Amino acid sequence: MSLLTDIITxxxxxxxxxxxxxxxxxxxxxxxxxxxxxxDRFRRTNDNLYxxxxxxxxxxx
Numbered sequence: 001m002s003l004l005t006d007i008i009t010x011x012x013x014x015x016x017x018x019x020x021x022x023x024x025x026x027x028x029x030x031x032x033x034x035x036x037x038x039x040d041r042f043r044r045t046n047d048n049l050y051x052x053x054x055x056x057x058x059x060x061x
Contacts, residue, residue, distance in 0.1 A: 002038035008054045020061050 001009075003023055010016040024032065036059060043055035 002035050002042075004035050004039055004058055005042045005055070008042070008051050008058070020058060 004020075007015060007018070007020075007023060024035075027035065039055045039059050043052045043059075046052055046055070
């Protein structure tokens, strides 16, 4: 799993509700592109609609 999918599926509200910028600000372009690819795979294979929508929001941001 990727860092961003871990955030989406986290059961701890402190991790799940943090700003996306906190986790992405220090990532390189290559790492961001890998996270985007992982998010896209996650949203296409996940059956949970809420998690699919969160992944799409992360991709859009």
